[in-house]
Amino acid sequence: MKHVTDYINLxxxxxxxxxxxxxxxxxxxxxxxxxxxxxxxxNTAIKYVTNFKKIVRIAFANDWISKDPFLNWKAKLKIAFFIFLKFNNY
Known part of the structure; x- marks a missing residue:
């Protein structure tokens, strides 16, 4: 909510x-x-927008808005690779 509020304000x-x-x-x-x-x-930005999408979909389901603004928006997460370091015990 804070990020959306800050964006609207800006x-x-x-x-x-x-x-x-x-x-x-x-x-x-x-x-x-x-x-x-x-x-x-x-991926973090996509998660925030996806959470906002859930709220907007509730408004659409309750007929508070006439169309779904997320209809043409697709969330595409990037694959994250993690490298694990192995430490030798001396």
């Missing part, structure tokens, strides 16, 4: 916007904001 110069004003441009802008301003890695 981009729209207001504290809140109606859920009906959330569109594909808003979603793309939020993802870009998380990666640039908040310095989130790709």
């Amino acid at each position: 981009e729209y110069k207001t504290k809140d916007i109606p859920v009906k004003d959330v569109d594909h441009k808003f979603i793309s802008g939020l993802e870009y904001y998380l990666k640039t301003e908040r310095k989130c890695a790709h």
Whole structure:
């Protein structure tokens, strides 16, 4: 919630916007904001947007909005590789 609120404050110069004003441009802008301003890695930014998507889908299911703004947005996580270091016991 804090990241979305901060994005709305920065981009729209207001504290809140109606859920009906959330569109594909808003979603793309939020993802870009998380990666640039908040310095989130790709997968972290996608997780934040996906959590926001769940809230918007609830609004769509309850007919609070007439269309799903996430219809053309696809979450693509990057594969993370982890390297484990092996220490020799001397």
